[in-house]
Amino acid sequence: MMTPLAAAKAYAATQKTLGADLASAGAEKAAAGPGFGEILKNAMTDAMKASKHAETQMAAQIQGKADLVDVVTAVSSAEASLETVMAIRDQVINAYQEIMRMPI
Template sequence: MITALSAANAYAKMQKAAGIDAGLGGGAPVQGQGGFGDLLKAAMSDAVQTSRTAETQIANQVQGKAELIDVVTAISAAEHSLETVMAVRDQVISAYQEIMRMPI
């Protein structure tokens, strides 16, 4: 289960990886840096890449070319990446629902 703290830490890690200043309010993207959409694209591509790595490790282990610990580690990384993406998705849906409840 993803906690709010682990989701916030994952978001901060993605900001750091994308080179976005973690100042108050986040601010507008700096010249040459992407926005929230680019951050989401990077997170999704990372999740896909870790899933592919896990699949490759599984295939290598079946062929006898990889150790079981490598497979377990790759699967754990893929699971963590997927949980992070799901936590972000849940927060986006929650924010959308909150906006829809606002009176006009």
């Protein structure tokens, strides 16, 4: 079950991936934009980068080289990225199941 907060985060991440110019452009420009696969790849890459950054911040905190605020911020960002990826995955699975239910 997706919460409204997770949906809002997923929407914001998708807008960030597509860029402000694509969101405000007409249908002609949208057709020339990145495909679904590219958007999905970017979301996965962002999630991995956020996760690695959070791990680096945690290790630095343990060594006494980072502030706790930086660690909490990095972990929160990684969590938001993971929730976005999970929301996208859930929507893809739902779309696939809906297609499989269609009569031939």
